[in-house]
Amino acid sequence: MWRSVLPLLVGVSLFLLQLPDYSSTQEALWQDYKHGLRGSEAHDKKHFCTWNCLLFTLQWPGAFCQSLDERKLCSIPQSINKWTIHGLWPVKVFHCCKCWPMFESDVQELDAELKEHWPSLLKDQPSFHFWRQEWEKHGVCAACVEGMNSPFRYFQICLKLRQQFDIQKLLEDAGVTPSCDRPFKLVEVQQVLAQHLGDKHEIQCVTDPKGREVWFQVKIPLSHNLTVGCDHHADGGPGWNSSHGHPCPPQAPLYYFPIDHQQPQRPCG
Template sequence: MRFRSLIYSEILLLRFVQFLCLSQGYDFFYFVQMWAGSYCDTKKGCCYPTTGKPTTNFTIHGLWPHYSNDKSPSNCNGNSPFDQTKISDLMSRMQNSWPTVACPKNSGTKFWSHEWKKHGTCSESVLDQHAYFEAGLNIKDKVNLLQILENAGIKPDDKFYKVDDIKEAIKAGTGHTPAVECNNDPSRSSQLYQVYLCVDTSGSDIIECPVIPIRKCNASIQFPIF
């Protein structure tokens, strides 16, 4: 009897934590775009999805709820699993703009499921599953990072560019300050990996970041071919 009482108490506590996470909301989103050329140009390497090599462009990594105190909610509702049928009408856009290059080769479902469970469920009080993924796709359509950078003479040609010039070009193109994240290729060269912009709580508009994430990069970084 005592054991059953403990189990029941744990269930109530879990439900309370899930409710608290959902009710606390969030203050903004980080919208993170990735350059697949840099993901692939590491010792770990990459695998193209079953639909083929992604287009030569930045792709979505995620739409991540965040607090103004620089903390992030995560895994907010274990009772809201990813359901691909809910985004079936978005599938062609997902495959084009939100693909996976993780190994082993796959369709992207595992990646999307992870993003929904870890991040999407924490915005569920505002955006249901369909609205969450559609919001990310719509923001991507508004922000063509590759075109913005190429307009500033910054191209994925394996050359090195000043990270400050990259940030300034993106700010000029979007009207808002980005954060730039780098990774390293097998020879330890620092390369352009991800770009962070901030989005309002409705998932509709880019805003100035309440908190700009600190990501270390060398002064000059490589923009690898993909």
Template structure:
């Protein structure tokens, strides 16, 4: 009996030590990131031609990417406790909700791969807060924030809706700020072939008391805006997954012309070498 009691105390002490490797002093702010599924899908499909996407259960609604404890001006910390692995059983009671609000859109990867990544990279750092010191608390907080701070509703209330039209980054920032009274950050994806920019993510920020604050300081300002988008350009908020633009494959004629040019250059190069050699012999 005593042996069991002592073993329990030792295991508890080890677990507490493992789960306390990082303190709240090691980061400054919590970034709550939500993604626009249509652009996430485009990003996924651009990587490989055979990639497909899973349609979210909640159509035309933003989805959760994650809660990220962050040091101002960096993308750190991450993977704060590599021994604290994701355990799906810990969140099984809320899995249906997670599939609605926090789905993995990338078809071909496991259903839980996004949750696993977010917990192991970010959740283990957020766990230095008592309010987030476990998988259930971490994921439930994301669900609570997604419901309270619906980006679909915030943007729509300012007349910004998914469409084939474009909006300025300032329009997007103003729409979120009018609902939260705090500065958000706006992230875009740029189509490498067309140069067009698509709305990818919007981030709102919280302090260690889980109170909403400005996101100022999480990244450099561009024309007074927290964004990686080009402030001077308008941004697509696509109602459907945009088409993937890739450079067309070279035609057979172009390939043959290219090979012929290479052969011609090779022939001229050989001829020049012969002439140079003959000149050297006559010296």
């Protein structure tokens, strides 16, 4: 019996030895990303880092629900009362490698800070799922920069940028505070922020059911070394228009709604 089985075992062993090493393949792909190479491009020695600009995007929870097609899905935790992070997005990137997964242990040390400054505002989306989505869609593309070449480093950089661009304090110091009744002019808000965010930042709005232009996001263009003022319009690409917001119209009144935790879908009726 053993004599008849032995050739079969030897054949199976030889077959297994010929299979590619999955872990080695994954590691090779990760290394390609760390060095700015992607898939077949790695073999051609072409650089993956074709983007020149990043967009650091902050969102205002008081208007977030207005940006959703299904507003009933929105939920703002009681602890959230300030501008939160939406993402850090390389511009002119059309797809990222799916080879670099993210696990909760990758950002465990940052968990408390991320929940405070980068929470999910959707009822059916845990915060970690939001972070993982942002990493897989945008973070992996940014990972060819040494300071962001891991989930931990990417999210750590985002938290540092959130601290650097404390736009809520800038606005409060200038008397720009949330209100249901007091509209602002776009130019006066831009003047408050321009000296800190550069003149290339974009203030985005959503239009509420009553036709009001409601302040939703701020997009801050950054270069590879995270300095302000990168010429993002020259890059174009889907990263710039990856949300429901639109540039606030210069002539229309701009509303900066307060946060309403009980009725986040209709903070001002």
